[in-house]
Amino acid sequence: QKEVEQDPGxxxxxxxxxxxxxxxxxxxxxxYFMWYxxxxxxxxxxxxxxxxxxxxxxxRFTAQVDKSSKxxxxxxxxSQPSDSATYLCAMSEKTxxxxxxxxxxxxxxxxx
Amino acid sequence: xAVVSQHPSWVICKSGTSVKIECRxxxxxxxxxxxxxxxxxxxxxxxxxxxxxSKATYEQGVEKDKFLINHASLTLSTLTVTSAHPEDSSFxxxxxxxxxxxxxxxxxxxxxxxxx
Numbered sequence: 001q002k003e004v005e006q007d008p009g010x011x012x013x014x015x016x017x018x019x020x021x022x023x024x025x026x027x028x029x030x031x032y033f034m035w036y037x038x039x040x041x042x043x044x045x046x047x048x049x050x051x052x053x054x055x056x057x058x059x060r061f062t063a064q065v066d067k068s069s070k071x072x073x074x075x076x077x078x079s080q081p082s083d084s085a086t087y088l089c090a091m092s093e094k095t096x097x098x099x100x101x102x103x104x105x106x107x108x109x110x111x112x
Numbered sequence: 113x114a115v116v117s118q119h120p121s122w123v124i125c126k127s128g129t130s131v132k133i134e135c136r137x138x139x140x141x142x143x144x145x146x147x148x149x150x151x152x153x154x155x156x157x158x159x160x161x162x163x164x165x166s167k168a169t170y171e172q173g174v175e176k177d178k179f180l181i182n183h184a185s186l187t188l189s190t191l192t193v194t195s196a197h198p199e200d201s202s203f204x205x206x207x208x209x210x211x212x213x214x215x216x217x218x219x220x221x222x223x224x225x226x227x228x
Contacts, residue, residue: 034217043118043205043222044156088155090217100146100207100217104155 006103019076023089030091079110118220133223135206141186142208150203162189196227
């Protein structure tokens with residue numbers, strides 16, 4: 001079993017839809033959870049960062065962490081064509097100097 | 113704006129030559145930087161952890177003599193691909209930790225290496 005699992009997609013939705021992206025993980029020691037957006041041929045861009053369980057909202061984006069289920073989600077409301085990208089979940093155990101483990105990424109296309 | 117700068121963005125080199133990629137943290141000091149490799153449509157694979165003033169820590173299966181990492185200052189880490197081969201062609205990305213309320217990792221824009 002991989003440490004972090006993520007459905008690679010591709011996921012295609014109409015503009016304005018609510019998008020749900022998810023990751024599961026096996027390491028119960030993970031405490032820091034991040035979502036990155038990566039456009040083709042570009043470096044990943046940090047979208048959301050959460051510590052431990054709970055929800056965090058930033059504009060159209062909401063991140064949820066359920067440590068009991070080892071499950072994290074990213075919701076995108078009112079999706080736009082500019083949201084079309086690959087979304088990577090990432091997580092680490094302790095501090096800034098810990099390894100960050102990435103999911104394989106989900107490819108999202110928002111159709112106008 | 114960008115907090116981690118990577119250079120060059122694109123590089124083509126001949127097989128057998130060496131290529132250096134730079135990673136700089138802007139406006140903050142990064143005692144630890146990370147180097148990743150990403151093949152098309154695949155996720156980022158950690159190659160090594162670069163520690164300022166000491167030797168890098170390489171992940172299993174990564175040849176330390178082929179991928180030389182130097183972290184000479186608190187804002188600069190370099191990755192040198194030595195004796196490059198076509199199979200080294202990939203997207204190389206660096207990242208640096210920034211203590212902003214916890215564990216936040218910022219990435220450079222990445223460097224596309226093509227070995228011909």
